[in-house]
Amino acid sequence: MTDPFSIIKTELPRDRWGRPLITPPDGGETVAYQRVTTFVGALEDTYHLSLWSQRMVALGMANRPDLQLAASAITDPTDQYAKRTLNDIAKSAREAAGAGAAATTGTALHTLSEKIDRGEDVGTVPAAYLPDLEAYRRVTKYFATLAIEGFCVRDDLRVGGSYDRIVQFTAEGLDQYEREHGERLCYPGPDADGNIRAGLGDEVQPGDTMIGDLKTGNVDFGIGKIAMQLGTYANSVDYDHTLGARTPLVGNPSKKWGVIVHLPAGTGAARLIFVDVAAGFDTAYVLAVGVHAWRKRKDLSFPFASVQVHADLGPSxxxxxxxxxxxxxxxxxxxxxxxxxxxxxxxxxxxxxxxxxxx
Known part of the structure; x- marks a missing residue:
């Protein structure tokens, strides 16, 4: 088996909208696949995210008189160029409120966690984030990393994306878990009333493999999207764009469970969360497909008469x-x-x- 950590990666070709260009299974010219995050995002509840974004804009505008001045100079907010300017102002305001810093920190922790999993030196890290990296090391000791940032496709859905990890529980790790927690690690399972609860399912076995995902922000409001995303990855195949070749995912990860490594930036705390990727994929396969098909419908309205009047309002x-x-x-x-x-x-x-x- 090829060592996935030793592969020299070349840039995946994409179109002008950032969609990956994929060689079809039977060969031929590349076609644009939808990104997995976009595909499942059709079902994402963005209410709380929208409110957060509005709060960040408000805070940023309060701290940036220059942005207040730039916004006040807009006389026609319906003009296409004015819209672009206002979009840029809102983006700058969010960054001024620290929204951009959170994204930058999250990206950095992703990169540093990859170095840890590869056994590389993380280099010089600001002291404030050393506890985060130590928490990551400690919470991931129960499994081994089989693959990092692999790109996969699901051809019948014409989607593709990069999973964070494929991880495999080890006998040593599970024994360590038992020593630390006083019980064997088990999957979620039903209680007496049929409700799924943590630790009531089958025992996790050495060699159990699943899609892993690192999250450095809040996961409570976005867990539905995460389950769909990981479920789609778990039901995909690895794709090598240099050859247009498809191979099974390393370790044959579970199509029932995935795992999140939740590492809230700057807290020095980390936890593992099982995710029901079976439910996520079932939902994505049925509902997300239906939503995207619905959005493409062009046969829902039928004009049959029209009148246009230009009113002369005259002098004020x-x-x-x-x-x-x-x-x-x-x-x-x-x-x-x-x-x-x-x-x-x-x-x-x-x-x-x-x-x-x-x-």
Missing amino acids: LVEQINAAPSYKALESIYQANAEKWTPGLTTLAKARTAELAAS
Whole structure:
């Protein structure tokens, strides 16, 4: 078996939208596959993420007078160029509130965790994050890493993506778990009422293999998407873009369970979480496919008549008052617009009356 850590990787070709270009199973020109994260993202509940993003924009704008000034200079927010400018302002505001720093930290921890799994030196790391890396080492000692950042495809869905890890529980690791926790490690299983609970299922065996995923942020609100994502990976095959070749995933990972290594950045704490990837894949295979097909429907509306009218709004009330040729004309303007008349217009009309009397 080829050592997956020793493969010299070349860049996977992508189209202008970032979609991976994949050689079909029977050969021929490459075609664009949808990214797995995009595919399952069709079912993601983004409510809390949207609120978080709005909060970050608000905080960032409060701290950046230059962004406040730039936003105030926009006179027509419907203009396409103004929209782009406002998008850039919102992005800068989120970064000013620290949203970008969290993403940067997460990416760095991913890279450093890969070095740990490869047995490499992590180099010089800021002291604040050394506890995170030590927590990662300790919580992942129960299994061995078989593959890192492998790219896989699911051809019938025409999707592809990179899994973080494929991990395999070892006899030594499971024995260590028992010594530390006083019981054998078991999968989730049903309780007396049929509810799935942690530790009530079958015992984890040496050699059990599954898709692993490192998360450095909150996982509570996004667990549905994570389950679909890992489930799709577990039901895919490895893809070598240099040859257009497909091979089974190393270790034949479980299609029932996956594992998250949850490492909240800056906390020095880590935990392992079993994920029901079977339920995730079943949902993605049925519902995500249906949602994407629904979005592509072009036969849901049928225009049969249309009218277009361009209204000439004419001069404003202010312009009418300033141009009124007589007091009688001012009265007519008032009578026609009495419901929307304001004290300011009365003042303006009095000034125009004085002008007419003086002329």
